[in-house]
Amino acid sequence: MKRALLGISLILFSITLLACQKKREVPVNAKPAPGSRLSVVTTLYPLYDFTRTVAGDKAEVTMLLPPGIEPHSFEPKPEDMVRVSKADVVVFTNEAMEPWAVKMLKTVAGKPVVVDASKGVELKPAAPVADQGHGHEEQGGKDPHIWLDFGNAQIMVQNIADGLSSKDPANRSFYQANAQAYQQELKKLDEAYRTGLSNCEKRVFLHGGHYAFAYLARRYNLRYLSAQAVNPDAEPTPTKIATLVKEMRANGLKYVFCEELLSPATAEMIARETGAKVLLLNGAHNISRQDFEKKVSFLDLMRENLANLRQGLQCK
Template sequence: MRRIVAIMLVLMLTAIAAGCRKQAEQAAGGGGRLLVVATIFPVYEFARVVAGDKAEVVMLLPPGMEPHSFEPRPEDIVRVSRADLFVYTNRYMEPWAGEIVKGAGSSRLTVVDASRGAKFLKAGDGARHAGHDDGERGHGGEGMDPHLWLDFTNAQLMVDTIAAALADRDPANRSLYLANAAAYRAKLAELDDRYRTWLATCATRTVLHGGHFAFGYLANRYGLRYESAYAVSADAEPTPAKLAALVKQVRAEGLKHIYTEELLDPRTAETIARETGASILMLHGAHTVSKTDMDKGVTFIGLMEKNLENLRKGLQCR
């Protein structure tokens, strides 16, 4: 009932805002620029780079907010109703995207599913998933892993999809959007080459992660074995039996390093480290970034370069 009331409130707010939408868009976009609302950090970053100074790109989720547990608020839907483009990663990561679009009620809104053409993995595919069922249900209830941007070939497709949508909406700047996309795609391809080169020389190929199952795409791309303490969503705490299995594996394989992730309580990784003597390194899934990092201008590629550095250390790569 509360959700129905909230949706009705959204529709009322949207209708009230419709009369002054044009002025609001001009104020937000500035000088006729497009206004792009992107859900989470990867698509925000891709859209920002591709758009350059021809659009204002804003991130729907506030910095530091965990996207797995996000529920849209009335003001989020009003914000989308004022945009020219709404960009989301995929229906498994943002199962609420359709609700936002419906609530926005804007016939002029271009909706961009950035995952179009990307290859999805099922939760657990391409990696061992300690203590989990490979058929475990994901965000959208269909057992798919939503973290597709961590395969950089998928990230390149996402960049192209966003560029095409911008070009269609603003054909006068088509050549700029496509050129920006090509330049950024080349950087992602070069990053992929560095990952492939460096991760081919590692003494161990097991990435043991005290966080949620976010790095299956990365592991699948580079032939790594991946173990996570949590499922695809980090809502449920790992069981004592799961923790015991991970501790046993660290000891059996002689792993010297385990991983934690951004914005997740590190207690699980700390427990495993305390029991085994392993040290803790960071892997950043880039779902979101802290406000401090956002203010510093942290980039997706910069985060992935730091991940490569920590993977090389943790896997003892030559």
């Protein structure tokens, strides 16, 4: 009986040892099996849309941020960490936009390829919030909204293609070709903005939301004023509202902009005080569940923005 038990114990030990050896033989960053699809997790909507365009049918691309949720105050749940740990590739915008992503990626059990989409992009200071021509309010840190400069967006697309290629080198030419095609679309969009905003009666636009559109304004030589700082949770003060109302009147602005997924109350207040109208300017941080299900693209949103900017700036 003792010998039988000893024999069984030795067999179980041998099986366990062999299983452990086989597990160790699999590289941590192993290539996907032929014919399989990559699992890619992205944080924000622009990255999701860029990645699904570049990856095509070679990957299952998901977005960590649920549709309809404002991203600045998002905090990942335990199940989000599980998703990330199981992914082949994880794409985030930059540390200024998603500090939680950087912390999370340091602690996840898996070892996915991590793509910092901002690599090679110069992040600008998160200021000024309001420019009076003789001074401005300063905010610390960097402005994370880099995708609203379409030159930056092209760099982000390339970073994503390179990340996918490093995990799945067999399909490198596929990813790179898709990236180049999408970069051409971004160049066309950029040219449409340059042409469409070149002959406008106004060169300043006022936004009743958080400081999100400075990259866009800078690229097309526009002046940009916002009611809030980079953090949309910081409510504008009565003094700030009064200052913006003065700016509206001084510049003869007939339109004030609000943004997606945030209350338009500040923009509507400024509009009531000045007789202006409210237009939407979409920062594309995220989209509604309805638009997500319709597969509304980043390019679609940016074309709508151009139409509204042309109306708001009274372009010819």
